Amino acid sequence: MQLTSSAAAVNADLLHFVLRTPRWFWIAAAVLGLVLAVGIAGEVVMIVVGLQVLGLTNTVSWAVLITNFIFWVGISHAGVMISAILRLTHAEWRRPITRCSEVLAIFALLTAALFPLIHSGRVWRTIYWVFPYDFTRDIWPNIRSALIWDPAAILTYLTGTVLFVYVGLLPDLAVARARSSGFRRRLYAALSLGFRGTSRQWRIQATASLLLSALILPVFVSVHSIVAWDLSMAILPAWHTTLLAPYFVIGAVHSGVAGVVIVMAVLRRALRLEAYITREHFENIGRLQLVVAFGYIFFFLSDFYFGLFSRDAIEEQIWHLRLFESPTNLLMYAQILTTIVLPLPLWFIPRVRQNPALMFFISIGVNIGMWLERYLLVVTPQSLKQPFVFTWVSTYEPRPMEYLFTFVAMAIVATGVLVFAKLLPIVPLAEIKEGLTTDAAGHLPRA
Amino acid sequence: MLLGIFREPEALRGAMLALRAAAFGGRDLTVLSSVPYPEGTFGEEAEPHRLHVFPFVGAACGFAVGLLLTIGTQLSNPLVTGGKPLLSIPPMLNILFEATLLGAIIFTVAGVIFESRLPDVSGLPRDPRIEEGMLGLAVRASAPTRQGEAEQLMREHGAIDVVQC
Numbered sequence: 001m002q003l004t005s006s007a008a009a010v011n012a013d014l015l016h017f018v019l020r021t022p023r024w025f026w027i028a029a030a031v032l033g034l035v036l037a038v039g040i041a042g043e044v045v046m047i048v049v050g051l052q053v054l055g056l057t058n059t060v061s062w063a064v065l066i067t068n069f070i071f072w073v074g075i076s077h078a079g080v081m082i083s084a085i086l087r088l089t090h091a092e093w094r095r096p097i098t099r100c101s102e103v104l105a106i107f108a109l110l111t112a113a114l115f116p117l118i119h120s121g122r123v124w125r126t127i128y129w130v131f132p133y134d135f136t137r138d139i140w141p142n143i144r145s146a147l148i149w150d151p152a153a154i155l156t157y158l159t160g161t162v163l164f165v166y167v168g169l170l171p172d173l174a175v176a177r178a179r180s181s182g183f184r185r186r187l188y189a190a191l192s193l194g195f196r197g198t199s200r201q202w203r204i205q206a207t208a209s210l211l212l213s214a215l216i217l218p219v220f221v222s223v224h225s226i227v228a229w230d231l232s233m234a235i236l237p238a239w240h241t242t243l244l245a246p247y248f249v250i251g252a253v254h255s256g257v258a259g260v261v262i263v264m265a266v267l268r269r270a271l272r273l274e275a276y277i278t279r280e281h282f283e284n285i286g287r288l289q290l291v292v293a294f295g296y297i298f299f300f301l302s303d304f305y306f307g308l309f310s311r312d313a314i315e316e317q318i319w320h321l322r323l324f325e326s327p328t329n330l331l332m333y334a335q336i337l338t339t340i341v342l343p344l345p346l347w348f349i350p351r352v353r354q355n356p357a358l359m360f361f362i363s364i365g366v367n368i369g370m371w372l373e374r375y376l377l378v379v380t381p382q383s384l385k386q387p388f389v390f391t392w393v394s395t396y397e398p399r400p401m402e403y404l405f406t407f408v409a410m411a412i413v414a415t416g417v418l419v420f421a422k423l424l425p426i427v428p429l430a431e432i433k434e435g436l437t438t439d440a441a442g443h444l445p446r447a
Numbered sequence: 448m449l450l451g452i453f454r455e456p457e458a459l460r461g462a463m464l465a466l467r468a469a470a471f472g473g474r475d476l477t478v479l480s481s482v483p484y485p486e487g488t489f490g491e492e493a494e495p496h497r498l499h500v501f502p503f504v505g506a507a508c509g510f511a512v513g514l515l516l517t518i519g520t521q522l523s524n525p526l527v528t529g530g531k532p533l534l535s536i537p538p539m540l541n542i543l544f545e546a547t548l549l550g551a552i553i554f555t556v557a558g559v560i561f562e563s564r565l566p567d568v569s570g571l572p573r574d575p576r577i578e579e580g581m582l583g584l585a586v587r588a589s590a591p592t593r594q595g596e597a598e599q600l601m602r603e604h605g606a607i608d609v610v611q612c
Contacts, residue, residue: 007580194567
């Protein structure tokens with residue numbers, strides 16, 4: 001097929017869902033809208049009734065909502081990591097999956113940012129604590145608190161990711177403008193800023209792609225390190241460890257890559273992208289998951305060993321609670337099973353890696369396990385807070401509202417990705433076309 | 448202005464070389480494509496740009512803003528903790544790191560827009576065939592004789608269409 005007809009076919013395929021709406025979109029949008037409405041109702045109830053709708057106790061003050069925050073920040077990580085590293089290394093197979101990874105990162109991060117706000121109970125007051133400006137009380141945010149570093153890091157990461165996606169979208173918006181009409185045409189024309197595809201503009205695009213990739217990678221590492229420091233800057237045993245930052249980062253990559261696999265599998269099926277997101281992509285990302293899983297095992301075991309070798313009585317009790325006391329130990333066994341024991345041997349089998357459905361279900365399992373890992377890291381050390389032993393306080397148990405918010409978070413991310421895919425090309429047209437013009441060495445096939 | 452439409456990159460490259468041999472300057476010739484071809488595919492001149500400078504300027508600005516913010520907030524709310532100095536450098540480093548990178552990223556994107564000459568007011572012609580994978584060669588030629596010469600050269604080298612814009 002000639003490049004001209006190939007490029008036209010790429011435009012037709014990848015803009016099909018953007019410009020035409022199948023019936024299933026409305027059904028999906030209605031279901032997700034309903035879940036979001038229930039979530040908003042839950043938030044209103046929590047504001048009116050108060051934080052007692054959560055299962056928090058005198059000792060366990062950070063629980064499911066903060067677990068959700070850490071989990072979704074983690075999911076947001078691999079998106080940009082995959083995109084940036086694959087761009088910097090000129091990995092050819094990156095082309096169809098970079099944007100969906102970046103978009104997942106944006107919506108996961110936005111969802112994560114909701115949870116500290118919800119957790120605060122009085123959402124509107126958080127601005128006094130975070131925003132770097134004195135409003136009325138002559139009290140400024142305390143930059144010595146890790147809770148101030150956190151919004152600074154997340155704001156940087158979110159802004160960087162949005163701009164990263166936007167720069168890559170410019171050429172695709174110009175194509176979408178040419179293929180659309182009416183309001184959409186005006187919207188795409190405005191957003192594309194009149195991008196024309198001159199040689200200079202393509203050169204700038206190529207340079208910008210590398211520059212932004214290189215700039216966003218340190219932010220990606222810093223964000224989850226700072227999220228880990230939310231815990232490790234406290235003097236609580238099992239939280240107060242230097243290991244927590246890299247452990248959180250590798251855990252974030254483990255869950256994030258699994259998140260990207262889930263999105264890839266769903267988009268491939270729903271948008272009929274089998275010709276673009278192929279089994280080879282799942283094969284490659286499966287290999288990546290294998291490598292990341294080994295890194296994760298190293299940090300998981302290090303956390304365990306250092307916990308025991310510290311000979312700290314409280315830390316030993318925390319590990320006893322995690323390993324031997326029901327129901328906490330069941331959660332820990334489920335975590336180990338779904339993040340390490342089951343996926344690792346399966347990822348060694350090429351046929352499994354090349355099977356999108358299997359990769360989808362394994363990745364769902366990994367993310368269930370990673371959520372449990374975050375929960376155990378956050379909740380169990382608080383359950384044994386010393387020296388304030390509130391013996392009359394019952395064990396922490398999540399309440400229905402916490403389950404609801406956890407479920408709604410998934411719907412928020414799904415809605416974000418769905419709406420993005422409906423309005424803008426979720427597979428980068430320009431990158432796919434670039435792949436058609438070059439061979440693996442970056443030269444024209446006939447040059 | 449003339450816009451030649453080409454199907455093959457080799458044809459456009461041939462036309463480009465012929466036009467330059469006929470004394471059309473590099474600034475008079477602009478390749479338009481919806482496909483990012485490798486640099487120099489069409490024999491066009493590589494225009495220098497300064498995109499690499501933008502992240503450094505942005506980083507410096509971000510660092511300065513971060514410094515102002517961190518020092519300003521600590522001095523505006525002089526909360527002495529444990530007898531330690533008021534200006535605490537280790538936590539400042541976290542904010543400074545983020546502010547520096549945020550500045551670098553924002554300036555890089557501003558640089559992309561500036562160096563790409565966006566929003567586009569160049570008056571370069573549009574043709575929907577370019578968005579569908581064909582290649583365009585815009586030739587600036589004001590004199591009718593030069594226009595005729597350019598059109599002839601482009602057609603000789605495989606332009607499937609030449610339109611006056």
